[in-house]
Amino acid sequence: MAVEIEQFMCRSDNFGILMRDSQSGETALIDAPEERAILDAVERTGWTPTVLYVTHHHPDHVEANLALKQRFGLKIVGPKAEAAKIPGIDETVAGGDVLRFGGEEIGVIETPGHTAGHVSYYMPKSGVAFTADTLFALGCGRLFEGTPATMFASLKKLAALPAETIVYCGHEYTLTNARFALTVDPTNSALKSRVREIEALRADDKPTLPTTIAQELATNPFMRAHDPAIRRNLGMETASDEAVFAEIRKRKDVA
Structure with missing residues (x-):
């Protein structure tokens, strides 16, 4: 991988990158959930940021924008559709x-649903995606500003990324998501195995992220609306994939 990544906790359950x-x-x-945690990461690594890539406007992702801009003089980049709500955007x-980031390209993927203008960032050379509050490990974001159809379309875009893509999400929600996933996909052996791994990680106070697109396609019910076992469990064998997704959400x- 051409980039080095430091993932760390912010606030109560946000991830900083x-x-x-x-x-x-x-x-x-990637996002600015909390100034103190970010400054600690900068001090720990010795890496001084020059740019901040914002995924969406929610306060727990932009709270430290202005403080960091003042301290580091960094450039703030964010979604055009939410520009008026993102402090300090340049x-x-x-x-x-x-x-362009160093020797790499970062592709911008529009992934609305959680918010109307949410974007995800994808780095094909390093095989890394930052999906914030669209795609979580074993979950997806709540639909605060979008419809099920909107979010379903966004998840399909992410599902189309290479299976080996490493995915960094915005929150440590995985254990809660895992327990819910078992209620809609209880016979999935890959999911049951993954839940055991997640429980062990959290018992040791270790992060459950990053994940991969392949893992999510195998175990995340929000990306598996087509799966016959989930459909049978929901009594929706003949429904559209979108309708199944909406029911799961x-x-x-x-829950």
Whole structure:
């Protein structure tokens, strides 16, 4: 991998990401959940960020924007559709845009649903995606500003990435997501095995991320609406994939 990535906890359950291009030394942040945790990561690694890539406007992802901009003079890049809600934004991006970071390209993927303008960032050379609150390990974001159809379409875009893509998400929600996943996909042996691994990681206070696209396609019910076993369990054998996804999301909202 051409980039080095430091993943760390922020707030109560957010993940912060600091990444460095190993050749140029250029360093970036993905979202800014909490100033103190980010400063600790900068001090720990010695990597000084020059750019902040924002995925969406929610306060727990942009809270430290202005403080970090003042401290480091960094450039803030974020989704054009949410520019008015992102503090300190300097440059806007939309789906299909390609950014340069060191010796790599970062592709911008529009992934609305959680918010209306949410974007994900994909680095094909390093095989890494930052999906924030669209795709979680064994879950997906709540639909605060989108419909099930919107989120389902966003997840299909991410599902189309190479299976080996390493995925960094915005929150440590995996254990809760895993327990819910078993209620809709109880016969999935890969899921049951993964739940045991997740329980062991959390018991040792270790992070459950990153994940991979392959893992999510095998075990994440929100990416498996086509699966016959899930459909049978929900009594939705003849429903559309989108309708099955909507039912899973509805059940998770009240779980």
